[in-house]
Amino acid sequence: MNQLIRLIYASKANFASRPPENGVEPTVARILMQSRQNNTRSDIGGVLYFGDGHFFQALEGDRDGINATYRKIQRDPRHTDVTMLSLKSIQQRVFGGWSMKYVPAEQEVRGFLISRGYIRFSPLEFNEDTANALIQFFGQQHGVMEGETRSAVKLLWRKLFRRNRITENSEH
């Protein structure tokens, strides 16, 4: 079996943030959907955080899969300054149940950063210890399934729409 590893990196977003849809910035939501599709296929998982115009991500899986995915990520024009913060061999995954967990926890992250002496979310400056500690912290935070939220909203609209049509028909 291939070696299980965790790679952590940070980068700077190359786009101006727009207001969130379903709680997630629209470009980030697209990246998440694409990641979840691809990662499921290659048995990769991890966590993604987006804040103050920066990405912070951990990728967990076998070495070959992580290398191939990280190479694609490095070339992606949606971000720059892609900087590896940690690369470790691991015994087990923190994000075993996630193809890519998304943690919308701005307040909690601020608290974490303040406790470590940072005033802003500037992950490009994190040392390896801070990067690993934040990943462990994300392991305990609530994650959102953006895709599920979106289909749940669609389903609700469809139900409401159907109910209205039935009411209209029964009136005629």
Ligand SMILES: Cc1cc2nc3c(=O)[nH]c(=O)nc-3n(C[C@H](O)[C@H](O)[C@H](O)COP(=O)(O)O)c2cc1C
């Ligand atoms: C911040 C960020 C994180 C990303 N994370 C992943 C990921 O976990 N898995 C993945 O396959 N692609 C990820 N991508 C997208 C890749 O860079 C690339 O666009 C994608 O893998 C290409 O997919 P394709 O080969 O299906 O066209 C990420 C991109 C960005 C900007």
